[in-house]
Amino acid sequence: MIKTISKTEIIYASSDGEPMAETYLHLYAILTTLEVLKQYLVGQPATVLANQFLYYSQGFPKMRVAPDVMVIFDVEPGGRDNYKIWEEGKVPQVIFEMTSPGTKNQDLEFKKGIYEQLGVTEYWLFDPKGEWISEKLRGYRLRNDSYELIEDHRSQPLKLRLAVEGELIGFYREDTQEKLLIPDELAIALQQTQTQLRREIEEKEAVKQQLLEMEAKLEQYRQQFGEL
Numbered sequence: 558m559i560k561t562i563s564k565t566e567i568i569y570a571s572s573d574g575e576p577m578a579e580t581y582l583h584l585y586a587i588l589t590t591l592e593v594l595k596q597y598l599v600g601q602p603a604t605v606l607a608n609q610f611l612y613y614s615q616g617f618p619k620m621r622v623a624p625d626v627m628v629i630f631d632v633e634p635g636g637r638d639n640y641k642i643w644e645e646g647k648v649p650q651v652i653f654e655m656t657s658p659g660t661k662n663q664d665l666e667f668k669k670g671i672y673e674q675l676g677v678t679e680y681w682l683f684d685p686k687g688e689w690i691s692e693k694l695r696g697y698r699l700r701n702d703s704y705e706l707i708e709d710h711r712s713q714p715l716k717l718r719l720a721v722e723g724e725l726i727g728f729y730r731e732d733t734q735e736k737l738l739i740p741d742e743l744a745i746a747l748q749q750t751q752t753q754l755r756r757e758i759e760e761k762e763a764v765k766q767q768l769l770e771m772e773a774k775l776e777q778y779r780q781q782f783g784e785l
Contacts, residue, residue: 569618571610571638578608578625582685582724583655589725590626590653590683593737594715597728603630610639611649613675622671626653628715642675650678650714653726658688669697673704678714680704685724693721 578584591607598605607626614620627649629640642648652672656664664682672680680697684690697704698713710719711731720727728737 567616567618569610569612569621569639569641573610573623578655579657579659580686583625583657586655586683586685586725587625587653589739592740593728594626594628597715597717597737598628598634601630602632602634603628604632604634604637605629606637606640609637612639612641613671615641615643622668624649624652624668625655627651630714648675648677651681651712652677652679653681653683656682656684656690657686661689669704673699673702679707679712681712681719681726683726694719694726 578587587607591605594605605626605628606624608623610621610623611627612618612621627640628651629645629647629649632645632647640649654660654664654668669680676699678699682690682695682697684693684695687693694710696707696710696712696719698707699705711717712719715728716731717737718729718731720729725739729735730737
């Protein structure tokens with residue numbers, strides 16, 4: 558059955574058909590940031606979305622922006638096809654844009670202005686190639702309705718310290734200083750753990766075998782010479 562769309566029905570699209578990122582490095586930075594923050598916030602009332610439309614004015618589907626990564630607290634965890642502020646009742650608290658010379662003006666002007674107006678607490682720009690941000694990472698925090706530069710690279714809403722690590726953002730817990738591992742690092746850590754467990758099992762088996770051999774020799778001695 559073909560659904561008939563009434564003239565008054567408003568469509569909030571979930572895709573515009575444009576590429577997700579300008580280059581592989583930008584895409585990798587987006588996906589890695591998404592996965593690291595998703596794992597970090599497991600069990601909390603929060604969601605992390607990447608490259609999905611953020612609609613901020615009900616009834617006006619053209620009033621939208623697509624943050625590379627956005628973190629929203631106090632909402633139902635899980636993914637969405639798009640995010641409508643008036644339905645969820647919460648504005649993203651932290652937004653990341655993986656920037657480049659081609660998106661510089663939009664990131665610094667249009668998006669920055671929109672996020673300020675919406676009340677997004679922190680706005681981070683990451684230039685993985687270092688093409689226009691020499692330090693690669695630059696953060697802004699909302700104060701008195703306008704953004705001020707974050708000097709110490711610490712995210713207050715996330716309770717994380719951010720660091721530039723090659724073409725990626727490194728995230729460190731403020732309470733333990735522990736690094737949040739990216740998927741590649743998690744795979745290596747898992748492999749190391751499995752190797753260590755196998756080694757421990759093999760060592761236990763070797764000790765068990767030695768004990769069995771000693772018991773067998775002791776029994777042989779008893780059969781030959783009796784109890785002392």
